[in-house]
Amino acid sequence: MGLLTEDIAFHSNIPVPLDITVAVIYSVFGICSLFGNSTLLYISYKKKHLLKPAEYFIINLAVSDLGLTLSLYPMAITSSFYHRWLYGKTVCSIYAFCGMLFGICSLTTLTLLSVVCCVKVCYPLYGNRFNSVHGCLLIACAWVYALLFACSPLAHWGEYGPEPYGTACCIDWRLSNEHTTARSYTVALFIFCYILPCCVILASYTGILVTVQASRKTMEQHSSRQTHMSSIQIIIVKLSVAVCIGFFAAWSPYAVVSMWAAFGHVENIPPLAFAMPAMFAKSSTIYNPIIYLTLRPNFRRIMCRDIGTLCHACLRGCLCQRCSTKCSSKQKIRVRLRTVHRQTNRFPSANSSAQPPPVAFKDHDCEKCKDAFECFSHYPQMCGVTNLATSGDLSKDQHTPVSQIQKLEAEALHAKAKRTSETDNFHINLEMVPGQAKVAWP
Known part of the structure; x- marks a missing residue:
């Protein structure tokens, strides 16, 4: 009877065409994430001697997103194509653990990056003292913070289990609806891994924009400096808005559904309502490479130069062989x-x-x-x-x-x-x- 119950839990509860659509979308996300984050790491390696301490967070973000891509996408894609979870209960827990670890690490890294940028722009006296040692310590704290929440269900504060739609694994939402201990873990995740990062990111980038705007008004009488400050302001505005939109678009649907599952009637929530937020959460792995590769001039310049050189070398190699x-x-x-x-x-x-x-x-x-x-x-x-x-x-x-x-x-x-x-x-x-x-x- 236990095997039958487990088999039912790991069977997809959404129609087959939707499962295939999800698999195709995950495939596109996986390819884009693999290419984008690998390119971001390659560019960081090329300019490793010129990296600033604040850019260490971008490297860590690419590492965590790449880990999320490699650990989740292959199993999610194949299970969606087969219309059921293929890898058993043990691998299901490992899958959920990796998703929680890399996902929370990415969230924490984005939050710390916004704080560091705010300190360097708004309080340059303290921001100029920020060095590589401080950056490495903060990155280590981000991993410890993520590891704390990822290991909690393994210690039975909350539980890992199959998603209600059946082809992936995460927090056992039904258990969080029935038991107070599991519900408290879901509430802690909502507060410390969504509400708190949202508030810090919004406050940091708002402070940056206010400071830059004040500096631009101070420099208005200098026409030569005004153009330079305007270009800096445009870049900062684009980065700030893009990071905030990417963060909210990726994690807000999942946060809402988690609260719905913890305090509402989980039987009344359609399986597709869990599948769509999970898809948005996984798409966070492609937002950050796009933001930093397209909006940061130094990253964009190196990427265009090296990709052009690579294409020219491939073409030249083929022609030289002939x-x-x-x-x-x-x-x-x-x-x-x-x-x-x-x-x-x-x-x-x-x-x-x-x-x-x-x-x-x-x-x-x-x-x-x-x-x-x-x-x-x-x-x-x-x-x-x-x-x-x-x-x-x-x-x-x-x-x-x-x-x-x-x-x-x-x-x-x-x-x-x-x-x-x-x-x-x-x-x-x-x-x-x-x-x-x-x-x-x-």
């Missing part, structure tokens, strides 16, 4: 052409107009073909094939003794058959090169 293949084929052509050149110099003839024009070759390394477009647009110079004028050689032959010329002509007639075959091969290979060069064009 170029190396073409250069190897042209190196074979060069060997045959050198054979013709040596035989032509060995048997000069006075009747040079009847022969193909002499060809000289530079000892040009094909490794210089770094770009396929440049290599073939300047062919034949890029791979060492150049035509020389024959007027200088003819002027030298005019001073050659007559007997020597006749002797050389006799020898040239004797080797004519061999030269003809090599010359034909020479013409065929040169005609093949432009056709092969077209392959390198994408």
